[in-house]
Amino acid sequence: DSSDNRSVKDAASPQQVDYQKVYNAIADILEDENYDDGSYGPVLVRLAWHASGTYDKESGNGGSNGATMRFAPEANHGANAGLEHARNRLEIVKKKFPEITYSDLWTLAGVCAIQEMGGPYIPWRAGRKDGNVENCTPDGRLPDGDKGADHVRKIFYRMGFNDQEIVALSGAHALGRCHVDRSGFDGPWQYAPTTFSNEYYRLLEDEKWQERKWKGPPQFENKSDKSLMMLRTDMALMTDKGFRQYTDKYAKDENAFFSDFSKAFSKLIHLGVPTAQLSEPVPLKKIEDQAP
Ligand code: HIF
Structure with a gap:
Protein backbone atom coordinates (compact mmCIF):
# COMPACT_ATOMS: atom_id res chain seq x y z
CA ASP A 1 0.00 0.00 0.00
CA LEU A 142 21.51 -9.37 27.16
CA PRO A 143 24.03 -11.82 28.66
CA ASP A 144 25.23 -12.04 32.27
CA GLY A 145 29.00 -12.22 32.78
CA ASP A 146 28.89 -14.67 35.67
CA LYS A 147 27.41 -17.57 33.69
CA GLY A 148 28.77 -20.36 31.50
CA ALA A 149 28.67 -21.65 27.93
CA ASP A 150 24.99 -22.73 28.09
CA HIS A 151 23.90 -19.20 28.89
CA VAL A 152 26.09 -17.66 26.18
CA ARG A 153 24.65 -20.07 23.60
CA LYS A 154 21.07 -19.44 24.72
CA ILE A 155 21.47 -15.68 24.35
CA PHE A 156 23.34 -15.66 21.03
CA TYR A 157 21.36 -18.51 19.40
CA ARG A 158 18.24 -16.42 20.13
CA MET A 159 19.77 -13.70 17.91
CA GLY A 160 20.61 -16.27 15.22
CA PHE A 161 24.37 -16.66 15.76
CA ASN A 162 26.33 -19.95 15.72
CA ASP A 163 29.35 -21.00 17.82
CA GLN A 164 31.92 -19.69 15.35
CA GLU A 165 30.23 -16.29 15.24
CA ILE A 166 29.98 -16.16 19.04
CA VAL A 167 33.72 -16.72 19.39
CA ALA A 168 34.53 -14.25 16.60
CA LEU A 169 32.40 -11.52 18.22
CA SER A 170 34.00 -12.15 21.60
CA GLY A 171 37.32 -10.74 20.47
CA ALA A 172 35.76 -7.29 20.97
CA HIS A 173 36.61 -7.72 24.64
CA ALA A 174 40.11 -6.73 23.59
CA LEU A 175 38.54 -3.29 24.00
CA GLY A 176 37.67 -1.45 27.16
CA ARG A 177 37.21 -2.56 30.69
CA CYS A 178 34.74 -3.49 33.40
CA HIS A 179 33.73 -0.78 35.86
CA VAL A 180 32.70 -1.59 39.42
CA ASP A 181 30.08 1.15 39.39
CA ARG A 182 28.52 -0.14 36.14
CA SER A 183 28.56 -3.95 36.01
CA GLY A 184 30.19 -4.70 39.37
CA PHE A 185 33.12 -6.37 37.59
CA ASP A 186 36.54 -4.75 37.52
CA GLY A 187 39.42 -4.35 35.08
CA PRO A 188 40.46 -4.65 31.43
CA TRP A 189 40.89 -7.84 29.39
CA GLN A 190 44.23 -6.80 27.89
CA TYR A 191 47.09 -4.35 28.35
CA ALA A 192 46.18 -2.03 25.46
CA PRO A 193 42.40 -1.64 25.86
CA THR A 194 42.02 0.95 23.11
CA THR A 195 43.68 -1.17 20.42
CA PHE A 196 41.67 -3.70 18.44
CA SER A 197 43.60 -6.95 17.91
CA ASN A 198 43.42 -10.71 18.55
CA GLU A 199 45.17 -10.19 21.88
CA TYR A 200 42.10 -11.32 23.82
CA TYR A 201 42.37 -14.91 22.52
CA ARG A 202 46.13 -15.01 22.97
CA LEU A 203 45.89 -13.93 26.61
CA LEU A 204 43.04 -16.38 27.27
CA GLU A 205 45.31 -19.20 26.16
CA ASP A 206 48.74 -17.96 27.30
CA GLU A 207 48.04 -16.56 30.75
CA LYS A 208 47.18 -18.66 33.79
CA TRP A 209 43.77 -17.61 35.09
CA GLN A 210 42.58 -17.96 38.67
CA GLU A 211 39.46 -16.86 40.52
CA ARG A 212 39.92 -13.45 42.05
CA LYS A 213 39.32 -13.38 45.79
CA TRP A 214 37.37 -10.22 46.46
CA LYS A 215 33.99 -8.95 47.57
CA GLY A 216 32.77 -8.36 44.00
CA PRO A 217 31.05 -10.79 41.61
CA PRO A 218 32.96 -13.90 40.49
CA GLN A 219 35.66 -13.06 37.93
CA PHE A 220 39.11 -14.32 36.97
CA GLU A 221 42.51 -12.64 37.16
CA ASN A 222 45.80 -13.47 35.44
CA LYS A 223 48.28 -15.11 37.80
CA SER A 224 51.34 -13.28 36.50
CA ASP A 225 50.44 -9.70 37.46
CA LYS A 226 46.74 -9.78 38.39
CA SER A 227 46.05 -6.67 36.32
CA LEU A 228 43.85 -8.37 33.72
CA MET A 229 40.45 -9.96 34.02
CA MET A 230 38.16 -12.49 32.36
CA LEU A 231 34.48 -13.05 32.99
CA ARG A 232 33.12 -16.56 33.46
CA THR A 233 31.57 -16.17 29.98
CA ASP A 234 35.02 -15.36 28.55
CA MET A 235 36.54 -18.45 30.19
CA ALA A 236 33.89 -20.59 28.48
CA LEU A 237 35.60 -19.91 25.15
CA MET A 238 38.55 -21.94 26.46
CA THR A 239 36.80 -24.59 28.50
CA ASP A 240 33.98 -25.45 26.07
CA LYS A 241 35.06 -27.79 23.26
CA GLY A 242 32.69 -26.34 20.69
CA PHE A 243 34.07 -22.84 21.30
CA ARG A 244 37.71 -23.76 21.86
CA GLN A 245 38.48 -24.72 18.24
CA TYR A 246 37.69 -21.15 17.14
CA THR A 247 39.54 -19.57 20.06
CA ASP A 248 42.64 -21.53 18.96
CA LYS A 249 42.16 -20.39 15.38
CA TYR A 250 41.78 -16.69 16.19
CA ALA A 251 44.68 -16.74 18.69
CA LYS A 252 46.94 -17.97 15.89
CA ASP A 253 45.55 -16.11 12.92
CA GLU A 254 44.69 -12.42 13.30
CA ASN A 255 43.64 -12.10 9.65
CA ALA A 256 41.07 -14.85 10.06
CA PHE A 257 39.82 -13.12 13.21
CA PHE A 258 39.53 -9.72 11.51
CA SER A 259 37.67 -11.18 8.57
CA ASP A 260 35.24 -13.26 10.69
CA PHE A 261 34.76 -10.48 13.24
CA SER A 262 33.84 -8.02 10.51
CA LYS A 263 31.12 -10.33 9.18
CA ALA A 264 29.71 -11.20 12.61
CA PHE A 265 29.68 -7.63 13.93
FE1 HIF B 1 30.86 -7.07 26.63
N1 HIF B 1 30.91 -6.61 28.60
N2 HIF B 1 29.89 -8.80 27.05
N3 HIF B 1 30.72 -7.49 24.64
N4 HIF B 1 31.74 -5.31 26.25
C1 HIF B 1 31.45 -5.49 29.17
C2 HIF B 1 32.13 -4.49 28.51
C3 HIF B 1 32.30 -4.44 27.15
C4 HIF B 1 29.58 -9.27 28.30
C5 HIF B 1 29.73 -8.61 29.50
C6 HIF B 1 30.38 -7.37 29.62
C7 HIF B 1 30.22 -8.64 24.10
C8 HIF B 1 29.76 -9.72 24.78
C9 HIF B 1 29.59 -9.79 26.16
C10 HIF B 1 32.13 -4.87 25.00
C11 HIF B 1 31.77 -5.46 23.80
C12 HIF B 1 31.13 -6.68 23.66
C13 HIF B 1 31.26 -5.53 30.58
C14 HIF B 1 31.72 -4.45 31.56
C15 HIF B 1 30.61 -6.69 30.87
C16 HIF B 1 30.19 -7.20 32.24
C17 HIF B 1 30.75 -3.27 31.57
C18 HIF B 1 31.26 -2.19 32.51
O1 HIF B 1 31.37 -2.48 33.71
O2 HIF B 1 31.54 -1.07 32.03
C19 HIF B 1 29.04 -10.61 28.18
C20 HIF B 1 28.57 -11.47 29.34
C21 HIF B 1 29.06 -10.93 26.86
C22 HIF B 1 28.62 -12.24 26.20
C23 HIF B 1 29.68 -13.24 26.18
C24 HIF B 1 30.40 -8.64 22.59
C25 HIF B 1 31.44 -9.64 22.20
C26 HIF B 1 32.66 -9.47 23.00
C27 HIF B 1 29.12 -8.97 21.76
C28 HIF B 1 30.88 -7.28 22.38
O3 HIF B 1 31.12 -6.74 21.24
C29 HIF B 1 32.98 -3.72 25.13
C30 HIF B 1 33.67 -2.98 23.99
C31 HIF B 1 33.09 -3.45 26.48
C32 HIF B 1 33.92 -2.36 27.15
C33 HIF B 1 33.08 -1.15 27.49
C34 HIF B 1 33.86 -0.06 28.17
O4 HIF B 1 33.21 0.87 28.65
O5 HIF B 1 35.08 -0.09 28.25
Whole structure:
Protein backbone atom coordinates (compact mmCIF):
# COMPACT_ATOMS: atom_id res chain seq x y z
CA ASP A 1 0.00 0.00 0.00
CA SER A 2 1.19 3.43 -0.91
CA SER A 3 1.40 5.01 2.56
CA ASP A 4 3.67 2.14 3.60
CA ASN A 5 5.94 2.69 0.63
CA ARG A 6 6.18 6.35 1.39
CA SER A 7 7.21 5.83 5.01
CA VAL A 8 9.90 3.37 3.96
CA LYS A 9 11.32 5.87 1.49
CA ASP A 10 11.28 8.74 3.98
CA ALA A 11 13.03 6.74 6.62
CA ALA A 12 15.80 5.45 4.41
CA SER A 13 16.53 8.65 2.47
CA PRO A 14 20.21 7.86 3.00
CA GLN A 15 21.29 10.21 0.22
CA GLN A 16 20.38 13.17 2.46
CA VAL A 17 23.09 12.42 4.98
CA ASP A 18 26.82 12.42 4.28
CA TYR A 19 27.71 9.44 6.45
CA GLN A 20 31.43 9.85 5.93
CA LYS A 21 31.09 13.31 7.47
CA VAL A 22 29.20 11.83 10.40
CA TYR A 23 31.89 9.14 10.70
CA ASN A 24 34.62 11.78 10.77
CA ALA A 25 32.75 13.79 13.41
CA ILE A 26 32.54 10.67 15.58
CA ALA A 27 36.24 9.94 15.02
CA ASP A 28 36.90 13.49 16.21
CA ILE A 29 35.30 12.93 19.61
CA LEU A 30 36.68 9.45 20.37
CA GLU A 31 39.63 10.69 22.38
CA ASP A 32 39.43 12.44 25.74
CA GLU A 33 42.33 12.12 28.15
CA ASN A 34 40.02 12.59 31.11
CA TYR A 35 37.73 9.69 30.24
CA ASP A 36 38.65 6.14 31.24
CA ASP A 37 41.62 4.84 29.19
CA GLY A 38 41.60 8.03 27.10
CA SER A 39 38.97 7.00 24.58
CA TYR A 40 35.20 6.71 24.24
CA GLY A 41 35.80 4.05 21.58
CA PRO A 42 35.17 0.98 23.76
CA VAL A 43 31.97 2.28 25.35
CA LEU A 44 30.67 3.24 21.88
CA VAL A 45 31.23 -0.34 20.72
CA ARG A 46 29.34 -1.57 23.78
CA LEU A 47 26.47 0.83 22.99
CA ALA A 48 26.18 -0.45 19.40
CA TRP A 49 26.18 -4.04 20.68
CA HIS A 50 23.64 -3.52 23.48
CA ALA A 51 21.34 -1.60 21.13
CA SER A 52 21.49 -4.57 18.71
CA GLY A 53 21.81 -7.59 20.98
CA THR A 54 18.21 -7.44 22.19
CA TYR A 55 17.10 -9.04 18.93
CA ASP A 56 14.86 -12.09 19.16
CA LYS A 57 14.62 -14.04 15.92
CA GLU A 58 11.35 -15.80 16.93
CA SER A 59 9.29 -12.65 17.46
CA GLY A 60 11.46 -10.49 15.19
CA ASN A 61 11.50 -7.67 17.73
CA GLY A 62 14.44 -5.98 19.43
CA GLY A 63 17.65 -5.07 17.63
CA SER A 64 19.18 -1.75 16.67
CA ASN A 65 16.13 -0.48 14.75
CA GLY A 66 14.37 1.86 17.16
CA ALA A 67 17.19 2.98 19.48
CA THR A 68 14.80 2.23 22.33
CA MET A 69 17.57 2.51 24.92
CA ARG A 70 16.80 6.25 24.84
CA PHE A 71 13.77 5.48 27.03
CA ALA A 72 13.64 4.82 30.72
CA PRO A 73 12.70 1.16 30.89
CA GLU A 74 15.52 0.02 28.62
CA ALA A 75 18.08 2.65 29.67
CA ASN A 76 17.66 1.36 33.23
CA HIS A 77 18.12 -2.32 32.46
CA GLY A 78 21.03 -3.49 34.61
CA ALA A 79 23.03 -4.62 31.58
CA ASN A 80 22.96 -1.08 30.16
CA ALA A 81 24.49 0.64 33.19
CA GLY A 82 27.11 3.18 32.11
CA LEU A 83 25.96 3.47 28.51
CA GLU A 84 24.72 7.00 29.19
CA HIS A 85 28.39 8.00 28.79
CA ALA A 86 28.26 6.78 25.19
CA ARG A 87 24.81 8.21 24.44
CA ASN A 88 25.68 11.61 25.91
CA ARG A 89 28.95 11.80 24.04
CA LEU A 90 27.15 11.14 20.75
CA GLU A 91 24.78 14.07 21.37
CA ILE A 92 27.62 16.29 20.13
CA VAL A 93 27.40 14.56 16.75
CA LYS A 94 23.59 14.36 16.72
CA LYS A 95 23.46 18.16 17.12
CA LYS A 96 25.69 18.62 14.06
CA PHE A 97 23.74 16.07 11.98
CA PRO A 98 20.14 16.15 13.30
CA GLU A 99 18.88 14.29 10.22
CA ILE A 100 20.59 10.99 11.16
CA THR A 101 18.45 8.67 13.31
CA TYR A 102 19.78 7.65 16.71
CA SER A 103 19.67 4.03 15.66
CA ASP A 104 21.86 4.73 12.62
CA LEU A 105 24.13 6.99 14.70
CA TRP A 106 24.74 4.45 17.47
CA THR A 107 25.58 1.60 15.10
CA LEU A 108 27.73 3.86 12.91
CA ALA A 109 29.58 4.98 16.04
CA GLY A 110 30.39 1.36 16.88
CA VAL A 111 31.77 0.86 13.38
CA CYS A 112 33.80 4.07 13.57
CA ALA A 113 35.25 3.14 16.97
CA ILE A 114 36.31 -0.34 15.83
CA GLN A 115 37.86 0.93 12.61
CA GLU A 116 39.67 3.86 14.25
CA MET A 117 41.07 1.67 17.05
CA GLY A 118 42.77 -0.48 14.42
CA GLY A 119 40.07 -3.01 13.66
CA PRO A 120 38.79 -4.27 10.30
CA TYR A 121 36.38 -2.49 8.00
CA ILE A 122 32.78 -3.27 9.02
CA PRO A 123 30.07 -3.14 6.33
CA TRP A 124 27.32 -0.75 7.45
CA ARG A 125 23.97 0.17 5.91
CA ALA A 126 21.83 3.19 6.72
CA GLY A 127 18.07 3.34 7.13
CA ARG A 128 17.18 2.43 10.72
CA LYS A 129 14.18 4.28 12.13
CA ASP A 130 13.82 5.48 15.68
CA GLY A 131 10.98 3.87 17.61
CA ASN A 132 9.15 4.96 20.71
CA VAL A 133 8.83 3.85 24.29
CA GLU A 134 6.36 1.05 23.45
CA ASN A 135 9.07 -0.63 21.39
CA CYS A 136 11.38 -1.09 24.42
CA THR A 137 12.50 -4.69 24.81
CA PRO A 138 11.89 -6.70 27.99
CA ASP A 139 14.77 -6.88 30.47
CA GLY A 140 16.95 -9.99 30.42
CA ARG A 141 17.83 -10.28 26.73
CA LEU A 142 21.51 -9.37 27.16
CA PRO A 143 24.03 -11.82 28.66
CA ASP A 144 25.23 -12.04 32.27
CA GLY A 145 29.00 -12.22 32.78
CA ASP A 146 28.89 -14.67 35.67
CA LYS A 147 27.41 -17.57 33.69
CA GLY A 148 28.77 -20.36 31.50
CA ALA A 149 28.67 -21.65 27.93
CA ASP A 150 24.99 -22.73 28.09
CA HIS A 151 23.90 -19.20 28.89
CA VAL A 152 26.09 -17.66 26.18
CA ARG A 153 24.65 -20.07 23.60
CA LYS A 154 21.07 -19.44 24.72
CA ILE A 155 21.47 -15.68 24.35
CA PHE A 156 23.34 -15.66 21.03
CA TYR A 157 21.36 -18.51 19.40
CA ARG A 158 18.24 -16.42 20.13
CA MET A 159 19.77 -13.70 17.91
CA GLY A 160 20.61 -16.27 15.22
CA PHE A 161 24.37 -16.66 15.76
CA ASN A 162 26.33 -19.95 15.72
CA ASP A 163 29.35 -21.00 17.82
CA GLN A 164 31.92 -19.69 15.35
CA GLU A 165 30.23 -16.29 15.24
CA ILE A 166 29.98 -16.16 19.04
CA VAL A 167 33.72 -16.72 19.39
CA ALA A 168 34.53 -14.25 16.60
CA LEU A 169 32.40 -11.52 18.22
CA SER A 170 34.00 -12.15 21.60
CA GLY A 171 37.32 -10.74 20.47
CA ALA A 172 35.76 -7.29 20.97
CA HIS A 173 36.61 -7.72 24.64
CA ALA A 174 40.11 -6.73 23.59
CA LEU A 175 38.54 -3.29 24.00
CA GLY A 176 37.67 -1.45 27.16
CA ARG A 177 37.21 -2.56 30.69
CA CYS A 178 34.74 -3.49 33.40
CA HIS A 179 33.73 -0.78 35.86
CA VAL A 180 32.70 -1.59 39.42
CA ASP A 181 30.08 1.15 39.39
CA ARG A 182 28.52 -0.14 36.14
CA SER A 183 28.56 -3.95 36.01
CA GLY A 184 30.19 -4.70 39.37
CA PHE A 185 33.12 -6.37 37.59
CA ASP A 186 36.54 -4.75 37.52
CA GLY A 187 39.42 -4.35 35.08
CA PRO A 188 40.46 -4.65 31.43
CA TRP A 189 40.89 -7.84 29.39
CA GLN A 190 44.23 -6.80 27.89
CA TYR A 191 47.09 -4.35 28.35
CA ALA A 192 46.18 -2.03 25.46
CA PRO A 193 42.40 -1.64 25.86
CA THR A 194 42.02 0.95 23.11
CA THR A 195 43.68 -1.17 20.42
CA PHE A 196 41.67 -3.70 18.44
CA SER A 197 43.60 -6.95 17.91
CA ASN A 198 43.42 -10.71 18.55
CA GLU A 199 45.17 -10.19 21.88
CA TYR A 200 42.10 -11.32 23.82
CA TYR A 201 42.37 -14.91 22.52
CA ARG A 202 46.13 -15.01 22.97
CA LEU A 203 45.89 -13.93 26.61
CA LEU A 204 43.04 -16.38 27.27
CA GLU A 205 45.31 -19.20 26.16
CA ASP A 206 48.74 -17.96 27.30
CA GLU A 207 48.04 -16.56 30.75
CA LYS A 208 47.18 -18.66 33.79
CA TRP A 209 43.77 -17.61 35.09
CA GLN A 210 42.58 -17.96 38.67
CA GLU A 211 39.46 -16.86 40.52
CA ARG A 212 39.92 -13.45 42.05
CA LYS A 213 39.32 -13.38 45.79
CA TRP A 214 37.37 -10.22 46.46
CA LYS A 215 33.99 -8.95 47.57
CA GLY A 216 32.77 -8.36 44.00
CA PRO A 217 31.05 -10.79 41.61
CA PRO A 218 32.96 -13.90 40.49
CA GLN A 219 35.66 -13.06 37.93
CA PHE A 220 39.11 -14.32 36.97
CA GLU A 221 42.51 -12.64 37.16
CA ASN A 222 45.80 -13.47 35.44
CA LYS A 223 48.28 -15.11 37.80
CA SER A 224 51.34 -13.28 36.50
CA ASP A 225 50.44 -9.70 37.46
CA LYS A 226 46.74 -9.78 38.39
CA SER A 227 46.05 -6.67 36.32
CA LEU A 228 43.85 -8.37 33.72
CA MET A 229 40.45 -9.96 34.02
CA MET A 230 38.16 -12.49 32.36
CA LEU A 231 34.48 -13.05 32.99
CA ARG A 232 33.12 -16.56 33.46
CA THR A 233 31.57 -16.17 29.98
CA ASP A 234 35.02 -15.36 28.55
CA MET A 235 36.54 -18.45 30.19
CA ALA A 236 33.89 -20.59 28.48
CA LEU A 237 35.60 -19.91 25.15
CA MET A 238 38.55 -21.94 26.46
CA THR A 239 36.80 -24.59 28.50
CA ASP A 240 33.98 -25.45 26.07
CA LYS A 241 35.06 -27.79 23.26
CA GLY A 242 32.69 -26.34 20.69
CA PHE A 243 34.07 -22.84 21.30
CA ARG A 244 37.71 -23.76 21.86
CA GLN A 245 38.48 -24.72 18.24
CA TYR A 246 37.69 -21.15 17.14
CA THR A 247 39.54 -19.57 20.06
CA ASP A 248 42.64 -21.53 18.96
CA LYS A 249 42.16 -20.39 15.38
CA TYR A 250 41.78 -16.69 16.19
CA ALA A 251 44.68 -16.74 18.69
CA LYS A 252 46.94 -17.97 15.89
CA ASP A 253 45.55 -16.11 12.92
CA GLU A 254 44.69 -12.42 13.30
CA ASN A 255 43.64 -12.10 9.65
CA ALA A 256 41.07 -14.85 10.06
CA PHE A 257 39.82 -13.12 13.21
CA PHE A 258 39.53 -9.72 11.51
CA SER A 259 37.67 -11.18 8.57
CA ASP A 260 35.24 -13.26 10.69
CA PHE A 261 34.76 -10.48 13.24
CA SER A 262 33.84 -8.02 10.51
CA LYS A 263 31.12 -10.33 9.18
CA ALA A 264 29.71 -11.20 12.61
CA PHE A 265 29.68 -7.63 13.93
CA SER A 266 28.08 -6.36 10.74
CA LYS A 267 25.40 -9.03 11.11
CA LEU A 268 24.84 -7.99 14.73
CA ILE A 269 24.20 -4.31 13.99
CA HIS A 270 21.67 -5.09 11.24
CA LEU A 271 19.63 -7.71 13.12
CA GLY A 272 15.90 -7.11 12.87
CA VAL A 273 16.14 -4.13 10.52
CA PRO A 274 13.78 -4.81 7.57
CA THR A 275 15.90 -5.13 4.42
CA ALA A 276 13.54 -2.81 2.53
CA GLN A 277 14.47 -0.03 4.93
CA LEU A 278 18.21 -0.40 4.45
CA SER A 279 20.48 1.37 1.98
CA GLU A 280 23.27 -0.35 0.08
CA PRO A 281 26.46 -0.67 2.18
CA VAL A 282 27.89 2.81 2.74
CA PRO A 283 31.66 3.02 2.23
CA LEU A 284 33.08 4.51 5.44
CA LYS A 285 36.79 5.12 5.20
CA LYS A 286 39.15 5.18 8.14
CA ILE A 287 40.64 8.62 8.73
CA GLU A 288 44.10 7.25 7.87
CA ASP A 289 42.85 5.99 4.49
CA GLN A 290 41.29 9.30 3.44
CA ALA A 291 43.08 11.66 1.10
CA PRO A 292 44.88 14.39 3.09
FE1 HIF B 1 30.86 -7.07 26.63
N1 HIF B 1 30.91 -6.61 28.60
N2 HIF B 1 29.89 -8.80 27.05
N3 HIF B 1 30.72 -7.49 24.64
N4 HIF B 1 31.74 -5.31 26.25
C1 HIF B 1 31.45 -5.49 29.17
C2 HIF B 1 32.13 -4.49 28.51
C3 HIF B 1 32.30 -4.44 27.15
C4 HIF B 1 29.58 -9.27 28.30
C5 HIF B 1 29.73 -8.61 29.50
C6 HIF B 1 30.38 -7.37 29.62
C7 HIF B 1 30.22 -8.64 24.10
C8 HIF B 1 29.76 -9.72 24.78
C9 HIF B 1 29.59 -9.79 26.16
C10 HIF B 1 32.13 -4.87 25.00
C11 HIF B 1 31.77 -5.46 23.80
C12 HIF B 1 31.13 -6.68 23.66
C13 HIF B 1 31.26 -5.53 30.58
C14 HIF B 1 31.72 -4.45 31.56
C15 HIF B 1 30.61 -6.69 30.87
C16 HIF B 1 30.19 -7.20 32.24
C17 HIF B 1 30.75 -3.27 31.57
C18 HIF B 1 31.26 -2.19 32.51
O1 HIF B 1 31.37 -2.48 33.71
O2 HIF B 1 31.54 -1.07 32.03
C19 HIF B 1 29.04 -10.61 28.18
C20 HIF B 1 28.57 -11.47 29.34
C21 HIF B 1 29.06 -10.93 26.86
C22 HIF B 1 28.62 -12.24 26.20
C23 HIF B 1 29.68 -13.24 26.18
C24 HIF B 1 30.40 -8.64 22.59
C25 HIF B 1 31.44 -9.64 22.20
C26 HIF B 1 32.66 -9.47 23.00
C27 HIF B 1 29.12 -8.97 21.76
C28 HIF B 1 30.88 -7.28 22.38
O3 HIF B 1 31.12 -6.74 21.24
C29 HIF B 1 32.98 -3.72 25.13
C30 HIF B 1 33.67 -2.98 23.99
C31 HIF B 1 33.09 -3.45 26.48
C32 HIF B 1 33.92 -2.36 27.15
C33 HIF B 1 33.08 -1.15 27.49
C34 HIF B 1 33.86 -0.06 28.17
O4 HIF B 1 33.21 0.87 28.65
O5 HIF B 1 35.08 -0.09 28.25
